[in-house]
Amino acid sequence: MLRRLAQGVPTLLVVVTLSFFLVRLAPGGPFDLERPLAPAAMENLRRVYGLDQPLLVQFGRYLAALARGDLGPSFSVRDLSVAELLARGLPVSATLGALALGLALALGVSLGGLAAWRRGSALDHAVTALGTLGLTVPGFVVAPLLQIAFGLTLRWLPVGGWEDGAPRNLVLPVATLALPQVAVIARLTRAGLVEAAGRPHLRTLRSLGLAPRTLALHALRGAALPVVAYLGPAAAGLLTGSVVVETVFGLPGVGRYFVDGALNRDYTLVMGTVVLIGVFVLVFNLLTDLAYALVDPRVRDQG
Amino acid sequence: MSARDLDDGASLALRVRRRLLGDRLAGASLAVLLGVALACLVGPLLTGHPYDRIYYDYPRTPPSLALYPRPGTVEPALARLAFRMRVRAEDVAVGPDAVRLTLAADGPVDARVLTYFARSDLFGAARVLARSGDGTRLTVEAPLRRTRFLAGTDGLGRDLLTRTLAGGRVSLALGLMATAVALGIGVAYGAAAGYLGGRADAVMMRLVDILYALPFVFFVIMLVVFFGRSVGLIFLAVGAVEWLDMARIVRAEAMAIRRQDYVRAAEALGLTTAAILRRHVVPNTLGPVVAFAALLVPRVILLESFLSFLGLGVQEPMTSWGVLIADGARSIETSPWMLLVPACALVATLMALTLLGEGLADALDPRGPR
Numbered sequence: 001m002l003r004r005l006a007q008g009v010p011t012l013l014v015v016v017t018l019s020f021f022l023v024r025l026a027p028g029g030p031f032d033l034e035r036p037l038a039p040a041a042m043e044n045l046r047r048v049y050g051l052d053q054p055l056l057v058q059f060g061r062y063l064a065a066l067a068r069g070d071l072g073p074s075f076s077v078r079d080l081s082v083a084e085l086l087a088r089g090l091p092v093s094a095t096l097g098a099l100a101l102g103l104a105l106a107l108g109v110s111l112g113g114l115a116a117w118r119r120g121s122a123l124d125h126a127v128t129a130l131g132t133l134g135l136t137v138p139g140f141v142v143a144p145l146l147q148i149a150f151g152l153t154l155r156w157l158p159v160g161g162w163e164d165g166a167p168r169n170l171v172l173p174v175a176t177l178a179l180p181q182v183a184v185i186a187r188l189t190r191a192g193l194v195e196a197a198g199r200p201h202l203r204t205l206r207s208l209g210l211a212p213r214t215l216a217l218h219a220l221r222g223a224a225l226p227v228v229a230y231l232g233p234a235a236a237g238l239l240t241g242s243v244v245v246e247t248v249f250g251l252p253g254v255g256r257y258f259v260d261g262a263l264n265r266d267y268t269l270v271m272g273t274v275v276l277i278g279v280f281v282l283v284f285n286l287l288t289d290l291a292y293a294l295v296d297p298r299v300r301d302q303g
Numbered sequence: 304m305s306a307r308d309l310d311d312g313a314s315l316a317l318r319v320r321r322r323l324l325g326d327r328l329a330g331a332s333l334a335v336l337l338g339v340a341l342a343c344l345v346g347p348l349l350t351g352h353p354y355d356r357i358y359y360d361y362p363r364t365p366p367s368l369a370l371y372p373r374p375g376t377v378e379p380a381l382a383r384l385a386f387r388m389r390v391r392a393e394d395v396a397v398g399p400d401a402v403r404l405t406l407a408a409d410g411p412v413d414a415r416v417l418t419y420f421a422r423s424d425l426f427g428a429a430r431v432l433a434r435s436g437d438g439t440r441l442t443v444e445a446p447l448r449r450t451r452f453l454a455g456t457d458g459l460g461r462d463l464l465t466r467t468l469a470g471g472r473v474s475l476a477l478g479l480m481a482t483a484v485a486l487g488i489g490v491a492y493g494a495a496a497g498y499l500g501g502r503a504d505a506v507m508m509r510l511v512d513i514l515y516a517l518p519f520v521f522f523v524i525m526l527v528v529f530f531g532r533s534v535g536l537i538f539l540a541v542g543a544v545e546w547l548d549m550a551r552i553v554r555a556e557a558m559a560i561r562r563q564d565y566v567r568a569a570e571a572l573g574l575t576t577a578a579i580l581r582r583h584v585v586p587n588t589l590g591p592v593v594a595f596a597a598l599l600v601p602r603v604i605l606l607e608s609f610l611s612f613l614g615l616g617v618q619e620p621m622t623s624w625g626v627l628i629a630d631g632a633r634s635i636e637t638s639p640w641m642l643l644v645p646a647c648a649l650v651a652t653l654m655a656l657t658l659l660g661e662g663l664a665d666a667l668d669p670r671g672p673r
Contacts, residue, residue: 010513011512011513014513014514018522019521019522019525022522022525022526022529023525023529025529132654132657132658133654135657136601136650136653136654136657137650137653138605138608138609138649138650138653140608140609140612140625140628140629140632141628141642141646141649141650143632144628144631144632144635144642145642145646147635148635148639148642152635152636243520243524243613244609244612244613247613248632258521258524259524259613262524262525262528262529263528265529270525273521274521274522274525277521
């Protein structure tokens with residue numbers, strides 16, 4: 001467990017190093033305006049933010065600050081630190097992501113289960129078709145279509161905006177985020193159940209005359225493995241997928257901060273977002289491993 | 304007779320072809336794909352509109368089979384033209400192919416104002432039929448410029464069908480090129496790691512693991528934002544991101560192939576590692592690689608569209624499906640077809656590629672059809 005955590009540190013270091021030098025080597029700076037600043041003012045700005053130091057010194061300072069948990073001040077939003085900005089954006093993204101993941105899990109497992117239960121039926125084909133559709137129709141197509149249907153034609157839901165997370169404002173973004181995940185989870189569940197049903201231990205249990213419900217539970221446990229393995233990348237995908245959703249629906253989440261930060265050359269904001277997401281990916285992968293061990297005794301025993 | 308009996312003794316290529324031909328879904332997908340590719344390749348030449356031609360008189364025209372200009376719109380357009388020419392339009396006669404009218408003014412009418420006709424999107428070059436003695440009345444005839452906008456026009460008045468097909472060229476070409484880049488890196492890296500094994504393999508795959516945990520979409524965005532939004536950079540970035548899966552698949556295959564007798568024999572014969580990789584390892588990994596590449600193309604197209612949608616990809620007046628969809632998403636209230644036309648093209652292509660890729664993977668699966 002601790003070893004897994006320790007393995008995450010070099011990964012995070014690579015993330016930080018890569019993004020730091022990628023950002024700094026790029027042409028253009030955070031204080032480039034249409035009308036250039038006076039050289040003296042530019043000099044002062046650069047000194048205040050420590051940009052006049054050699055690149056390696058800057059990198060060392062950034063790492064030292066990062067080790068203390070300090071992400072530095074934002075370059076584009078005056079008077080706010082990156083940590084404060086992210087603290088505003090994270091609840092938005094996290095709410096969307098958590099709701100979408102929960103919805104996807106509930107819908108995906110039940111749809112996949114139904115499809116496997118009635119294998120070869122119209123229902124099965126419908127779920128398979130939905131799976132392909134959910135995988136191939138990108139979020140930036142789904143989102144405007146939902147806006148047309150529910151926001152403009154039916155006028156049931158707002159087209160965008162956050163309004164402190166009012167449930168009405170959450171429905172469409174969460175649906176957009178959840179759709180591809182529902183598709184994958186339904187497919188994985190169906191495939192897992194079909195395979196599990198053919199396994200010897202299930203055949204034995206069936207021959208013993210166990211109730212269908214008990215059998216289903218046993219099969220589900222076998223089918224859970226690929227689904228659990230998928231959840232880590234899925235959580236990361238929800239974070240990145242939210243860039244589109246936050247843009248289309250105008251939500252003030254982490255993804256929006258990242259894109260705006262990149263466009264404004266806000267070095268520290270971009271770095272802060274990447275670090276945050278890197279940590280998230282690591283934590284989710286770790287949780288996935290833990291959950292895996294919980295479901296599969298073979299993994300647990302290997303330690 | 305089952306498919307398995309049919310397979311006995313057949314070569315891999317023959318077997319795959321047989322299974323694919325039996326798969327109606329894969330066949331239909333292939334047909335759709337070829338259709339889309341052909342349409343994108345030759346379509347922009349056949350629609351009669353250059354993809355970047357702006358028709359100032361036809362912004363946001365809905366899709367229809369009708370010929371433009373519509374009968375009712377000719378006279379108001381003439382009135383607007385006359386206003387700009389500072390003349391009065393009199394005795395207007397709208398024919399099926401041309402309009403005839405008399406330009407009248409208080410002073411002499413300068414024939415140079417006729418260039419306004421040619422500059423308009425409704426009429427061709429006008430010619431003078433008659434001139435009154437004092438020059439204050441000019442009778443002219445101008446042909447009607449007949450055009451069709453099958454899929455409507457965008458906010459600037461550019462033909463959407465042509466733009467969608469031209470955008471498809473960019474999206475498809477980028478998809479193929481980036482897949483080729485990913486394929487090249489992934490196969491070389493994976494085959495080397497799998498064949499070398501041991502410490503080299505451990506180090507190489509550890510690197511892949513680390514790269515895997517990076518939030519790559521964010522890196523691509525950073526790359527594109529900071530180093531300019533050129534098409535070449537996009538496909539390089541996308542290709543550089545997508546090779547990881549390929550490397551893992553090829554490595555697993557290469558590890559199995561390494562233990563085969565013919566590889567041992569090649570080693571005993573003193574072939575160099577590079578030669579063994581090229582002659583024995585890489586060709587034998589091609590099956591799963593082909594199937595995966597087919598699934599990679601839609602992912603790459605999706606990623607490119609995603610970048611273009613955020614305004615970070617292909618730049619105007621060039622276009623791609625992502626750019627068009629972004630445009631359409633911004634004007635769904637006034638002109639929903641601007642979203643629907645490119646979105647349909649994108650989704651049809653992605654779906655066909657995905658189904659074809661899955662069909663290929665099934666056909667290549669040595670365990671036989673599922």
